[in-house]
Amino acid sequence: MLITGATLADGRVRDVRIGDDGRIDAVAGGLGADAGERVIEARGRHLLPGAVDVHVHFREPGGSHKETWTSGSRSAAAGGVTTVVDQPNTSPPTVDGAAFDEKAALAADSLVDYGINGGVTAEWDPESLFDRPLFALGEVFLADSTGDMGIDADLFADALEAAARRDVPVTVHAEDATLFDEGALDGDLGGVGTAATADAWSAYRTADAEVAAVERALAAAADRDAQVHVAHTSTPEAVDAVVEARDDGANATCEVTPHHLFLSRERARSLGTFGRMNPPLRSEERREALFARLAEGAVDVVATDHAPHAVAEKRRGLVDAPSGVPGVETLYPLLLESARTGELSLERVRDVVAANPAETFGLDRKGRVAEGRDADLVLVDTADPREIEAAALHSACGWTPFEGLRGVFPEVTLVRGEVVYERDPATGAASFGEPVGRNVGES
Numbered sequence: 001m002l003i004t005g006a007t008l009a010d011g012r013v014r015d016v017r018i019g020d021d022g023r024i025d026a027v028a029g030g031l032g033a034d035a036g037e038r039v040i041e042a043r044g045r046h047l048l049p050g051a052v053d054v055h056v057h058f059r060e061p062g063g064s065h066k067e068t069w070t071s072g073s074r075s076a077a078a079g080g081v082t083t084v085v086d087q088p089n090t091s092p093p094t095v096d097g098a099a100f101d102e103k104a105a106l107a108a109d110s111l112v113d114y115g116i117n118g119g120v121t122a123e124w125d126p127e128s129l130f131d132r133p134l135f136a137l138g139e140v141f142l143a144d145s146t147g148d149m150g151i152d153a154d155l156f157a158d159a160l161e162a163a164a165r166r167d168v169p170v171t172v173h174a175e176d177a178t179l180f181d182e183g184a185l186d187g188d189l190g191g192v193g194t195a196a197t198a199d200a201w202s203a204y205r206t207a208d209a210e211v212a213a214v215e216r217a218l219a220a221a222a223d224r225d226a227q228v229h230v231a232h233t234s235t236p237e238a239v240d241a242v243v244e245a246r247d248d249g250a251n252a253t254c255e256v257t258p259h260h261l262f263l264s265r266e267r268a269r270s271l272g273t274f275g276r277m278n279p280p281l282r283s284e285e286r287r288e289a290l291f292a293r294l295a296e297g298a299v300d301v302v303a304t305d306h307a308p309h310a311v312a313e314k315r316r317g318l319v320d321a322p323s324g325v326p327g328v329e330t331l332y333p334l335l336l337e338s339a340r341t342g343e344l345s346l347e348r349v350r351d352v353v354a355a356n357p358a359e360t361f362g363l364d365r366k367g368r369v370a371e372g373r374d375a376d377l378v379l380v381d382t383a384d385p386r387e388i389e390a391a392a393l394h395s396a397c398g399w400t401p402f403e404g405l406r407g408v409f410p411e412v413t414l415v416r417g418e419v420v421y422e423r424d425p426a427t428g429a430a431s432f433g434e435p436v437g438r439n440v441g442e443s
């Protein structure tokens with residue numbers, strides 16, 4: 001296949017040839033089409049590396065009414081995400097070899113490449129788990145979230161040691177439940193229904209609880225020479241702590257989600273209980289500071305923590321609704337819209353969604369439009385935003401916290417040279433390819 005006249009993130013206009021092995025053969029000017037070669041004419045559009053979303057919850061096994069590998073990976077493909085990494089809080093939790101194998105069999109339905117993380121609970125079996133092609137250990141829950149997999153400091157230390165011995169990175173959900181403000185959930189929270197706001201949830205799971213847990217996790221990892229990736233940092237203070245640890249020689253990176261970048265306590269009042277997630281939304285002031293760190297380069301990775309729940313579940317009232325919001329399909333679109341309006345450079349967007357996550361987790365075939373890399377590619381008209389609406393998205397959960405915001409959506413998504421998603425620019429009609437996804441932990 002030949003893609004002609006595409007603009008790359010750095011502004012160069014190039015032709016890109018994809019070999020039969022699904023890798024990029026050449027990035028050059030003036031490549032002529034071979035006889036019988038499929039040509040995609042890309043003039044006026046951008047060709048970007050497919051996003052590597054290192055934090056999704058696709059819910060199988062055990063939660064297929066929220067999402068399946070088919071629906072989740074379609075949502076990924078339509079959003080320009082070509083590799084996803086699934087988290088272990090499924091049912092059964094992915095804490096031993098047998099659970100890993102069960103999930104890997106289901107992931108064969110994926111349209112996009114995937115990694116499978118292993119989890120840590122009192123019942124975990126490191127021997128059989130590390131025997132499998134794991135992507136990373138994590139997210140290791142230092143406080144309870146969906147799945148109630150919170151663990152104590154001793155078990156976390158054991159997990160860091162076990163992972164460091166095998167050169168496996170550890171991703172961590174860092175909140176300290178002893179610093180939550182129980183009083184914030186007293187009183188009238190608005191009862192069942194969307195009238196309740198998630199603001200009390202933000203008051204309950206305090207910013208201090210995150211910052212303290214992040215600092216402790218960084219120190220524990222550094223003491224054991226473990227590679228640590230802090231998931232969904234929601235505060236500028238936590239990002240600064242990671243930067244500081246790295247300056248001190250630690251192998252540490254941080255991740256920020258689109259919901260903490262584009263939503264805040266003030267902005268999300270109309271979301272009701274649909275705005276409840278862990279860690280929760282913060283003040284508009286903190287959101288702006290977090291976004292500034294993204295723009296200036298302090299944030300390593302933007303990943304979604306795509307955590308779909310059914311509408312009926314989210315309507316249960318603030319205390320009983322599960323935590324989490326979907327996001328895999330709107331990651332690239334929201335950031336590309338920020339690039340369109342000039343808040344972020346296109347290269348910065350490319351780096352935080354593709355190049356940096358690939359590099360952080362050692363995926364040397366992913367994350368870049370360059371010779372020899374997998375042809376995981378996204379073709380997009382970066383000047384053509386649309387309004388985000390849940391009805392046009394593909395997650396099985398059927399809602400989005402970003403309803404009404406603008407996003408710049410892909411036209412074509414390729415995984416190792418295969419078209420997995422195509423949108424007719426005239427009608428908007430979407431079509432999907434076959435499940436070609438492979439486990440990136442295998443190689």
Ligand SMILES: NC(=O)N[C@@H](CC(=O)O)C(=O)O
Pocket residue numbers: 057089139145146173276277278279305307308323324325
């Ligand atoms: N973020 C969330 O609020 N929920 C996640 C779990 C998690 O990442 O903590 C989920 O799986 O639902």
Ligand SMILES: [Zn+2]
Pocket residue numbers: 139145173231232278279
């Ligand atoms: Zn988490």
Ligand SMILES: [Zn+2]
Pocket residue numbers: 055057087139305307
């Ligand atoms: Zn998560």
